[in-house]
Amino acid sequence: MRALLEIVRPTLVCQQSLITRPQVFRHGITRAQLDRLLREGVWESVDRSLYGPSGVAHTWHRRLMAAVLCAPSGAMASHRSSAHLHAVGGLDDPPVEISIPRGTRFRREGVVVHESRDLALATPAVVDGIPTTDLRRLAVDLGAVVSRARHRHTIREIRHGHGITSDQLLATYLAHRRRGRNGCGALRDWLDRYYDVAGVSESGLELLALDAILDAGLPAPVRQYWVETPSGRYRLDMAYVARLVCIEIDGRQHEDAEISAADERRTDALRALGWTVLRVRSSHFASDMHRVLRELDRIWRQPA
Numbered sequence: 001m002r003a004l005l006e007i008v009r010p011t012l013v014c015q016q017s018l019i020t021r022p023q024v025f026r027h028g029i030t031r032a033q034l035d036r037l038l039r040e041g042v043w044e045s046v047d048r049s050l051y052g053p054s055g056v057a058h059t060w061h062r063r064l065m066a067a068v069l070c071a072p073s074g075a076m077a078s079h080r081s082s083a084h085l086h087a088v089g090g091l092d093d094p095p096v097e098i099s100i101p102r103g104t105r106f107r108r109e110g111v112v113v114h115e116s117r118d119l120a121l122a123t124p125a126v127v128d129g130i131p132t133t134d135l136r137r138l139a140v141d142l143g144a145v146v147s148r149a150r151h152r153h154t155i156r157e158i159r160h161g162h163g164i165t166s167d168q169l170l171a172t173y174l175a176h177r178r179r180g181r182n183g184c185g186a187l188r189d190w191l192d193r194y195y196d197v198a199g200v201s202e203s204g205l206e207l208l209a210l211d212a213i214l215d216a217g218l219p220a221p222v223r224q225y226w227v228e229t230p231s232g233r234y235r236l237d238m239a240y241v242a243r244l245v246c247i248e249i250d251g252r253q254h255e256d257a258e259i260s261a262a263d264e265r266r267t268d269a270l271r272a273l274g275w276t277v278l279r280v281r282s283s284h285f286a287s288d289m290h291r292v293l294r295e296l297d298r299i300w301r302q303p304a
Helices: 002-014 021-026 031-039 060-070 079-085 135-144 148-162 166-176 184-194 204-215 257-272 282-301
Strands: 043-047 050-053 096-101 111-116 125-127 130-132 222-229 232-240 245-250 276-281
Touching (some): 021 031, 060 130, 079 130, 166 184, 257 276
Parallel strands (some): 096 111
Antiparallel strands (some): 043 050
């Protein structure tokens, strides 16, 4: 018996302590040996033709693995389950959610199933042993099942935490777009909102500030814009170059006396060149952002 268990141990370790009936037989275990493992309580039946060691807790990860293993070939964790596996989106208690190829069927209580005609476009990833859709496909799928605000938040995490570029997201949208394709509308809205905004934000606060500016109906600023002054070359967090207006996002480090003094010298140098400098402090983000938005609105109401 111990020899049998050692044979299948690598598969169990990789699959959340689960193994399918075909996998059992591929390892050379006979039907009689399988029956004995079940009869003696060494293993238990978890689902149809799916087994695992008796007494193992049926966690969220294990339930998701079971759904993928029991579903038709090509099935993957997707949507909110994929977001949770990739640790993006802030979904604390997602459903067990999978995608299967269109034309196949799978139903289980407590499992959300999506039938997809373009699942072949997803590049499979494996997280915790579970086959799941990749981050680029997630950018499409998640837009169909969460709010636009959460979708935008997730896209920011995908871009800045995982290095997915706007060009890659655009290519993903173009590959998946079709009339009625769930999720494409949310990704299209994000691309329309951000794709032509020049530059790359340095921090999460800058992205929050950009969101606030765009939500207010104001034009998108250029980000990370360099300015030459007689006292040095400075990189501005956000800038309306034609109007000589910049927005600086100051984190906690700017409360340091030395850095604060450098900020004052930088502001004086920019103002000498005609720039209006608006600052948003992380410690007073809400109130400072409100003031900056009012000032930007006033500036944009004036003739250029």
